[in-house]
Amino acid sequence: MIARFLLLASVAGASIITPDAFAQDAAQPAADDVQQPNVRGDVIVVTARRRQETAQEVPLAISVIRGDSIEATGNFNIVKLQQLAPTLQVYTTNPRNTSVNIRGLGVPFGLTSDGFEQGVGIYVDDVYNSRVAAATFDFLDVAQVEVLRGPQGTLYGKNTTAGAINITTNQPTFDFEGRAELTVGNLNYKQAKAAVSGPLTDTIAARIAIAATSRRGTLYNVTSQRWINEQDNLGIRGQLLFKPNDDFSVTLSGDYSKQDPECCGTTFVRVGKTQRALARQYDALAAAQNYVVPSRNPYDRLSDLDSNLNAGNKIGGVSAKIKWDVGPGTLTSVTAWRFWDWKPENDRDFTGLSIVAKSQNPSQQDQYSQEFRYNYESEKVDFVLGLFGFKQRIDTQGTEQQGSAASKWSLTGALANDPSVLEGLTASNTQWLKSTSAALFGQVSWKVTDALTIQPGARINYDKKSGFYERIVTNGAGAVISCTPTPTAGSVLAAQCGVYQPQVSAPSDSAWNFTYDFNVNYKVARDVLAYATYAKSFKTLGINQNGLPLNADNSVNYDAGTVKPESVNHYEIGLKTQFWDRRATFNLSAFRTDIKNFQATVNGGQFGTVRGYLANAEKVRSQGIEADLKIVASDRFTAYANGAYTDAQYKKFTNAPCPPELSGGTLQPSGQAADYSQPGVPGALSPRQCDISGQTLPGVSKWAFSYGAEYNIPVTLLAKEGQAYLGVDGNYRSHWNSNASPSIYTDVKGYALTNFRAGFRGEGFDIFGWVRNAFDVDYIENLQVAPGNTGLIAGQVGDPQTWGGTIKVSF
Known part of the structure; x- marks a missing residue:
């Protein structure tokens, strides 16, 4: 580990490259320090600890990404933001x-379930967004994004075991100001933004x-003769600030965002042999139905999905801050209501055949x-004391039909x-799901x-979850079927029950x-801060x-109705430094997180569930090194x-x-030790469960790196x-696996992307051209295992080379 730490430090030290707009942990000189020349002349203020302070003063690993950097590098939502923050995976x-x-760590990788919490909290202007679907919307008038790493409970x-993404939008001003931005590019890309503020x-x-x-x-569907996986986003936010004096303010906010794209389809990537009989695997089944996929090269960007596709998504809400x-501190109240409306249509069999219609x-x-929250600051003691309440209800109406x-x-x-x-x-x-949470938390x-600070924190949390699930199964004639008692083997009813089984469950649990x-x-010195952290955290x-999921005899496994809370032990050390008259910032952190009863999304390969369900892995560990360097x-x-390992x-x-x-x-x-010696051998016996201890999390x-530079005259x-000016930015990610139980068929190759921009800016305007994925690198964003254990692996390919131009004006 020490060797890896030094290696990463040396790599970061040698790679002196970052964009002008990217504000990674810049610092403000202390008030009593002798002021040194600062060629940048700006100060990065964060609210990571629920008070305003400079990023270098915060004793935790934090990346601060300014709004102008987000716009300049084309990273217009959290999905894209990972190109600037290597330890963020989306x-x-x-x-x-x-x-x-x-x-x-954070969210179990794979298909999302409403029944678990997010380990990475997403906050917009102090309002917690419980559904991660919010991450796919465009950033709307964002001032900066803080990515906090490690538990923040x-x-x-809302308790967060892996970190938090703290998004701050631009606030109303008493000076009139406005801005507008228009971008056009290939693939008929159009983006327009505007904001106006004033008294x-x-x-x-x-x-x-x-x-x-x-x-x-970016994917052409030969069946519908349409390009699919498009972007179609619209968002609006309004804010009203009432500030009768310097000691009191009320901010009312409302926002609404809508997506309505024809999305999200897959393309054929590969076939991997399973232990199913050879005649029952993908190639043989496709041949028996005279089915030929449009292309076996995913980078031809062809699909033939025959079901309707839709990703209708609406998110919005109102808040009052x-x-x-009050006295020596500040009392803050944040009241919010938010909604989410999701209307999808999918092609779940990933083929042009009507298997799942x-x-x-x-x-x-x-x-x-x-x-x-109450924030108190004094010469010797600062503290934050908070009280949080949360209530949520989600209703879902699902339909799955065989073709x-x-x-x-x-x-x-x-x-x-x-x-x-x-x-x-x-x-x-x-x-439906009902979720209630309440917490008392604080940190001192x-x-x-003058040099040494001790900072303890604590949290008391109560959670209650109750849910209801009912599946009614009807045959082609519309008659309701029952699978109790177990139907006769080989009968039509047995075949139908092997695909869909009626079931009812009403899990409920609570925990302190x-x-x-x-x-x-x-x-250690004026511009050198060392820190060490231990956190005992949990996910409810x-x-x-x-x-x-179903048992081996096709009966419902009711034991899988609930999953245990995660127990988290987190250790971290770090060093935050500045040198060269504060023109250079170099931060290092090393961490280890141990989790018992890790909540994992697993894949049973069945049609009868939504492919993924929650289960507890006994123990999970994440450890690594992170290095951040900025040169002005x-x-x-x-x-x-x-860089991050x-x-x-x-x-x-x-x-x-x-x-x-x-x-x-x-x-x-049953009862026999699992035999793993015949992977991919048709007709071989399959283990009932697999021991995947020691394998990498999906x-x-x-290894992940990001870099950039900008030069102007x-x-x-x-x-x-x-x-x-001329700018470059890029990122690299090594290979990773996209199946909950790592598979030789779902290993996603590593890739490196490079982006360029060039333009001219002056007082109140900026005009530039850009090219992203400049070298037209072929890469996969995600791989999925088709249900039924036929060996079909489908995927979504990353964006090809794109280019365009942007005009920005402000006044």
Whole structure:
């Protein structure tokens, strides 16, 4: 570990490259320090610890990304933001099924369930966004984004075990100002943004912002003869600030965002042999139905999906934030209501055959949150004390229906030749989730000396979850079927029950938790801060809300209804430094996180559940090193380089579902030790469960880097004085696995992307051209295992080379 730490430090030290607009942990000189030359001349203020302070003063690993950097590098939502923050991993197959992880932890990778909590909290202006679908929307008039790494439960309302993304938008001003931005590019890309702010009276100011993005899809569907996986986003936010004096303010905010793209489809990537009989695997089944995929090269960007596709997504809400300076501290109240409306349509079989003719699980969510905080600051002691309440309800109405090709694809013998056995077989799901959470939390900073600060924190948390799930199954004639008692083997009813089984479950549980953290930080020198942190954290209990898996005899496994809370032990040390008259900032951190009862999304390969369900892995560990470097060499040149090494693995997971190469065959005898010796051998016996202890967590690259640089020269163009500039930024991620139980078929190759921009900016305007993925690198964003253990692996390919131009004006 020490060797890796030094290696990463040397790599970061040698890679002196970052963009001018990227504000990575810049610092403000202390008030009593002798002021040194500062060629940049700006100060990065953060609210990571619920008070305003400079980033270098915060004794935790934090990346600060300014709004102008987000715009300059084309990273217009959290999904794209990972290109600037190496330890942030964001993977999405559609807005609902989006994983936001930090250091490999946070959300179980794979299909999203409503029954678990987010380990990475997403906050917009202090309001917690419970559904990760919010991460896919455009940033709207954002001032900066803070990515906090590690548990944050003693500072933030909703407990977060892996970190928090703290998004701050531009606030109303009492000076009139405005800005507008227009971008056009290839793939018919159009993006427009505008914001206006100013006073309504001496004590009331308002701000309104709007953004719209559209782009042609990147995957051509030969069946519908349309480009799919397009972008179609619209967002608006309005804010009203009432500030009668310097000690009191009320900010009312409302926002609404809408997406309505034809999305999100996949393309054929590869076939991997399973243990199913060879005649029942993908190539043989496709040949038997004279089915030929449009291309076996995913980078031809062709698909033939035959079901409707939709990713209709609406998110919005209102909030009221009150700040009142009371005595030596500040009292803050944040009251919010948010909603989420999700209307999807998917092609779940990933082929042009009508195997699954319909798959959709529309959801509606309402959430209410209330947070009170009191911040106190003095010469020797600072503290934050908070009270948080949260209530949420999610309703879902699901439909999955088998198509005309389902019998041939899924059955054997005479039944396989009778399309009516499965055609029209429909599972109709009704479900709801109620979640309530309350917490008392706080953190104290005791300045023992001018250099030494001790910072303990604690949290008391209560959670209650209750859910309901009912699946009614009807055959092609519309008659309700029952699978109790167990139907006769080989019958039509047995075949139907093998695909969809009626089930009802009503899991409910509650839990109290007490957690704490302890930080010691020491100012070694004026611009050198060392810190060490221990945190005892948790993620609350989870329930399976999307249908339960089946046992070997096709009965429902009700034991899987709930999952235990995670227990987290986190250790971290770090060093935050500045040198060269504060023109250079170099920060290092090393961490280790141990989790018991890790909540993992696993894949049983069945049609009868929503492919993924929650289970507990006994032990998980994530450890690694992070390095961040920024250089402001002069007014003409700035650069950055960030790097991360993350080793995240299942330390103990003994009863995980098996990967596809060890699935699909007749199950090995009960009670017999699992035999893993015949992966991908058709007809071989399949283990009932697999021990994947020691294997890497899905979605995690061991190595990740980002870098950038910008150089400018003063010029006069068309009688306008300004700067001509050239910028580059890029990122690299090593390979990672996209299946919950790592598979040889779902290993995603590493890739490196490079972006360029060049333009001219002056007072109140900026005009530049850009090219992203400049070298047109072929890469995969995600791989998925098709249900049924046929060996089909589908995926979503990353964006090709894109280019365009942007005009920005401000006044």
